[in-house]
Amino acid sequence: KQEVTQIPAALSVPEGENLVLNCSFTDSAIYNLQWFRQDPGKGLTSLLLIQSSQREQTSGRLNASLDKSSGRSTLYIAASQPGDSATYLCAVRVISSGSARQLTFGSGTQLTVLP
Amino acid sequence: DTGVSQNPRHKITKRGQNVTFRCDPISEHNRLYWYRQTLGQGPEFLTYFQNEAQLEKSRLLSDRFSAERPKGSFSTLEIQRTEQGDSAMYLCASSLGGGSQIYEQYFGPGTRLTVT
Numbered sequence: 682k683q684e685v686t687q688i689p690a691a692l693s694v695p696e697g698e699n700l701v702l703n704c705s706f707t708d709s710a711i712y713n714l715q716w717f718r719q720d721p722g723k724g725l726t727s728l729l730l731i732q733s734s735q736r737e738q739t740s741g742r743l744n745a746s747l748d749k750s751s752g753r754s755t756l757y758i759a760a761s762q763p764g765d766s767a768t769y770l771c772a773v774r775v776i777s778s779g780s781a782r783q784l785t786f787g788s789g790t791q792l793t794v795l796p
Numbered sequence: 797d798t799g800v801s802q803n804p805r806h807k808i809t810k811r812g813q814n815v816t817f818r819c820d821p822i823s824e825h826n827r828l829y830w831y832r833q834t835l836g837q838g839p840e841f842l843t844y845f846q847n848e849a850q851l852e853k854s855r856l857l858s859d860r861f862s863a864e865r866p867k868g869s870f871s872t873l874e875i876q877r878t879e880q881g882d883s884a885m886y887l888c889a890s891s892l893g894g895g896s897q898i899y900e901q902y903f904g905p906g907t908r909l910t911v912t
Contacts (some may be wrong), residue, residue, distance in 0.1 A: 723905060724906045725902075777835055784839070784901060789836075
């Protein structure tokens with residue numbers, strides 16, 4: 682069974698700092714990995730999706746990397762801003778019969794960027 | 797706005813009551829998913845539809861839960877005889893689909909259920 686772990690569970694940084702969020706998964710047979718943002722009491726906003734054949738994806742100040750063989754992904758946020766404060770969730774879609782279409786999520790990293 | 801919509805956004809109910817939630821997917825999406833998220837955890841998969849067919853159900857979906865997608869468009873999730881442990885955010889997502897292709901899922905804002 683696929684398990685997804687995110688470290689740290691919470692992170693507080695001063696504005697302007699660059700930071701890295703970590704995600705690890707136990708089954709390397711994945712279709713893709715996706716990073717989401719979730720504001721308190723809200724739904725999920727997709728940030729970046731990395732296909733299994735890709736090594737990284739970039740969008741603005743965000744860069745996500747994928748090392749499938751080691752079961753790891755990182756989300757790099759450059760020049761953090763208070764508006765980046767949210768919970769960041771990592772999710773993978775596993776290649777296995779019967780479960781190919783669902784996402785398996787980590788518990789998230791709660792990020793606070795202090796002004 | 798043509799994104800995924802969910803209603804109601806919040807529901808407070810007493811233990812033992814039945815509740816029903818609705819999800820309207822993006823119009824051209826034929827796949828629809830339900831997830832449940834408890835406080836401090838990531839979402840967990842409940843069930844998945846392709847058109848009107850319910851193709852996959854998680855073990856989390858006890859017999860008190862039932863989901864339908866009668867015309868392959870909107871979906872409803874009903875919880876019978878609610879328990880306090882059912883308190884959670886219920887998220888709906890939709891995607892394109894066809895054969896073995898994997899498409900990105902788009903999430904709605906969720907329905908927050910509180911069982912008192």
